Amino acid sequence: MAKLGGKTALVTGGGSGLGEASSEILAGEGASLVVTDVNESAAQHTVDIxxxxxxxxxxxxxxxxxxxxxxxxxxxxxREFGSLDVLVNNAGVSGTSGLPMEDIEFEAWREVMSVNLDAVFMGCQEAIIAMKDTGGSIINISSIMGIVGGAGAAYNASKGGVRLLTKSVAVYCGNNGYPIRCNSIHPGYIWTPMVRNVVDFVPDVESEEELQAMLIERHPIGRLGVPDDIANGVLFLASDASSFMTGSELVIDGGYTAV
Ligand SMILES: NC(=O)c1ccc[n+]([C@@H]2O[C@H](COP(=O)([O-])OP(=O)(O)OC[C@H]3O[C@@H](n4cnc5c(N)ncnc54)[C@H](O)[C@@H]3O)[C@@H](O)[C@H]2O)c1
Known part of the structure; x- marks a missing residue:
């Protein structure tokens, strides 16, 4: 039996990478999907699949x-599906990752915080309003870079903020008797457009192949992740299999943070 039959899931940034894979896996388990993205044609491509x-x-x-x-x-x-049962706050940008701290313009810092953290706050707020009587699962895509440093100030701060915002939402919902769970996921490096684009900012790295090799070294498991590695975690947190989890951090990182 489908794990999410009769449920509706909304995935932000669903036109690419982890958001696309998550949308497809949730739909494959019977959920009706609302795939959103600032790039509408990318979102529509996911819907077509x-x-x-x-x-x-x-x-x-x-x-x-x-x-x-x-x-x-x-x-x-x-209006379209009658309920919102799962929200995946996935949209994100790497922004200033790789730039020296001294060179980051405040506007660039704000841009990263706005997409990666402010938007997750707004999504949680809207989801609580929509789910507080009927219940649901909010899944916030943070990062290993919300646990350890190394990705640049804005990205680290935004993802660390998502980690604790998640716990705050979980405690708030529990204390108010709202049947809403809220958890964060912390992916290691997954070879998506976001990571490939960082090649221009990393010193001493000339090509995507060099970047990939450098990143693999940091994952004891010996490979980078693929989007489905994270999408399977999203499915777990969306489904009743994780019904005792809230305020938790699901780390899916090939051992990156174990070193
Ligand atoms: N790829 C990784 O290694 C990795 C690791 C840890 C965490 N993450 C996180 O996973 C999430 C997805 O990353 P990805 O690697 O799939 O990136 P990606 O660049 O492949 O996809 C991100 C999507 O978000 C959309 N987006 C960007 N700004 C938006 C906005 N303002 N409003 C709506 N949509 C917007 C983009 O159009 C794109 O479709 C991000 O939050 C990222 O920080 C990624």
């Missing part, structure tokens, strides 16, 4: 940094 496989999905243009767009997206979800 889900529909080709017999799943149910719609795409919506959605800049997660805009409060009014959050309200519209959640209202459309409720």
């Amino acid at each position: 889900i529909r080709q496989r017999g799943g149910s999905a719609i795409s919506l243009a959605h800049d997660v940094t805009k409060k009014d767009e959050w309200s519209k997206v959640v209202q459309t979800t409720l």
Whole structure:
């Protein structure tokens, strides 16, 4: 039996990488998907794949940094599918990762915080309003870089913020009797467009192959992750298999943070 039959899941940044894989895996387990992205055609591409496989999905243009767009997206979800059961706050940017601290413009810092942290706050707020009577699961995509340093000030601070925002939401919902679980996921390096783009900022690395080899070295398991490694964690946290988990950190990192 499908693990998420009758449920509706909203995935931000669902047009690429981890968001795309998560949308496809959740739909494969019977959830109706609302795939949102600032890049609407990318979101629609994910929806096309889900529909080709017999799943149910719609795409919506959605800049997660805009409060009014959050309200519209959640209202459309409720109108189209009748409930919001799972929210995956996945959209994110690497921004200033790799730049020397002394060179980061404040506006660039704010841009990273706005997408990676402010938007997760807004998403949690909207999800609590939509789910507080019916229940649900909020899954925030943080990073190993929300646990250890090394990715640059803004990215580290934003992902560390997501880690504790998640715990705060979990405690708030529990204390108020809302049947909402909220957990964070902390992926190691996954070879997606976000990571490939960092090649231009890393000193002494000339090519994507060199970057990949350097990153593999840091994962005791001996490889980088693939998007499905994380999507399977999203499925676990979305489903009743994780019904005793809230405020937790699911680290899926090939051993990166074990060293
Ligand atoms: N790839 C990794 O190694 C890795 C590791 C740890 C955490 N993460 C996190 O996983 C998440 C997904 O990363 P990815 O590697 O799949 O990246 P990606 O670049 O492949 O996909 C990110 C998606 O987010 C969308 N997006 C960007 N800004 C947006 C905005 N303002 N509003 C809505 N959508 C927006 C992009 O259009 C894109 O489709 C991010 O939060 C990232 O920080 C990634």
